[in-house]
Amino acid sequence: QKEVEQNSGPLSVPEGAIASLNCTYSDRGSQSFFWYRQYSGKSPELIMSIYSNGDKEDGRFTAQLNKASQYVSLLIRDSQPSDSATYLCAALDNFNKFYFGSGTKLNVKP
Amino acid sequence: DTAVSQTPKYLVTQMGNDKSIKCEQNLGHDTMYWYKQDSKKFLKIMFSYNNKELIINETVPNRFSPKSPDKAHLNLHINSLELGDSAVYFCASSQDTRWRYGYTFGSGTRLTVV
Numbered sequence: 464q465k466e467v468e469q470n471s472g473p474l475s476v477p478e479g480a481i482a483s484l485n486c487t488y489s490d491r492g493s494q495s496f497f498w499y500r501q502y503s504g505k506s507p508e509l510i511m512s513i514y515s516n517g518d519k520e521d522g523r524f525t526a527q528l529n530k531a532s533q534y535v536s537l538l539i540r541d542s543q544p545s546d547s548a549t550y551l552c553a554a555l556d557n558f559n560k561f562y563f564g565s566g567t568k569l570n571v572k573p
Numbered sequence: 574d575t576a577v578s579q580t581p582k583y584l585v586t587q588m589g590n591d592k593s594i595k596c597e598q599n600l601g602h603d604t605m606y607w608y609k610q611d612s613k614k615f616l617k618i619m620f621s622y623n624n625k626e627l628i629i630n631e632t633v634p635n636r637f638s639p640k641s642p643d644k645a646h647l648n649l650h651i652n653s654l655e656l657g658d659s660a661v662y663f664c665a666s667s668q669d670t671r672w673r674y675g676y677t678f679g680s681g682t683r684l685t686v687v
Contacts, residue, residue, distance in 0.1 A: 497675045506663060507616070509675035549614060553675075560629065561676070563616035 465490040469564035482539040486552030493554040542571040579679035596664030605647040608663045
C-alpha cells in the first residue's frame with residue numbers, strides 16, 4: 464500500500480522563525496511531489512511542487528526532495544500567523560494517482 | 574469567478590437517504606476527481622474522469638456513483654447513505670491525467686449523515 468506519512472503536529476513556531484515540515488513516502492516510483500496548504504474548513508491549495516532532487520525556492524517557501532531517502536520537506540522562512548494551517552504532502556505515482564499525507568498542523572504564534 | 578465550484582457546501586441527511594453533490598469547473602481542464610477527506614484529514618481519491626471517461630475507480634462502495642455529462646462537470650450520487658459516509662467531499666480538476674502541477678480543488682461539501 465502506497466503511503467505518505469507526516470507528523471500530525473501541531474508544530475508551533477514563533478513569528479519570524481523558520482518552520483520545517485517533513486514527509487516520507489513509500490513508493491519509489493513516485494516522481495512528483497506537492498505541498499498543499501489547507502486552512503480550517505477550506506479546500507487545499509497548492510503552494511509548491513518539486514520533481515528533482517535538491518531544493519526549490521519560491522518566495523518564503525523552499526521545498527526539498529531526497530529521492531534516495533524518500534523524503535520531502537517544506538521550509539517556511541519568516542513565518543507569519545497567516546501561515547497557520549494544515550500542510551498536506553502529496554506524491555504522484557506512475558499511475559497518475561495522488562497519495563496524500565494526513566497533514567501537519569502549523570501554528571505560528573505572534 | 575470560481576474555478577471549481579461544488580454544491581451544496583453543507584449537506585445534512587438521514588441514514589438511508591440518497592443524495593447528490595455537483596461539481597463544475599471553468600478552467601478548461603480535461604480531468605476531474607472526487608476525493609473524500611475524513612476526520613483525520615486523510616484525502617483519498619474515489620474517482621477520476623478524463624474527458625467524460627472513468628479512468629480511476631478506487632475501492633469505494635457501489636452506493637457511490639459518479640456521472641460526468643461533459644468534461645466540465647462531475648457529479649457524485651450516493652445511495653443509501655450510512656453514518657460512515659460523513660466526511661468532506663472535494664471535487665478537483667487538472668489539465669490532464671499527467672498534469673504535474675497539482676490539482677485545483679473545489680471548496681468541498683461537508684456531508685453529515687445522522
